Amino acid sequence: xxxxxLNHGQRIAPTLIICPTSVVDSWENEILLRFEPAFRxxxxxxxxxxxxxxxxxxxxxLVITTYGSLLSRQVHLKGFSNDYxxxxxxxxxxxxxxxxxxx
Numbered sequence: 329x330x331x332x333x334l335n336h337g338q339r340i341a342p343t344l345i346i347c348p349t350s351v352v353d354s355w356e357n358e359i360l361l362r363f364e365p366a367f368r369x370x371x372x373x374x375x376x377x378x379x380x381x382x383x384x385x386x387x388x389x390l391v392i393t394t395y396g397s398l399l400s401r402q403v404h405l406k407g408f409s410n411d412y413x414x415x416x417x418x419x420x421x422x423x424x425x426x427x428x429x430x431x
Contacts, residue, residue, distance in 0.1 A: 341431040342388045349375070349394045356392065374425065382424040391428075398425060 345355060352375055359371055371390035374380045375397050385391055418426045 340389065341429045342385055343390050344425070344428075344430045345390065345392045346395060346398065347392065349396065352392055352394060359390070380424060382422075382427050385424055385428045393425065 347355060352373060356371075356373065359368065363369065369389035370387065371392065372378070372380055372384070372388050374385070374391050374393040379397075380388075380391065
């Protein structure tokens with residue numbers, strides 16, 4: 329599915345919700361309870377075994393993840409002396425949460 333577009337053709341970027349692991353299920357339940365199926369946003373969980381690729385994230389309107397999912401075993405940010413080096417390492421690793429444009 330393609331992300332919804334605004335009237336002038338621009339794609340709507342997905343919204344990222346970052347929460348503690350203990351409330352991921354609550355967020356999902358609220359989506360199911362608060363929206364009628366026809367109006368429910370396209371959403372996904374980016375957590376545990378349910379990790380999305382950057383391309384899969386583009387097709388969603390809402391992505392729910394945890395604080396722990398922001399940390400990566402591929403990039404050791406504590407070893408960098410400044411934010412620029414950390415940003416370059418994250419870009420090089422191609423981590424979906426950091427390469428997706430969020431709303």
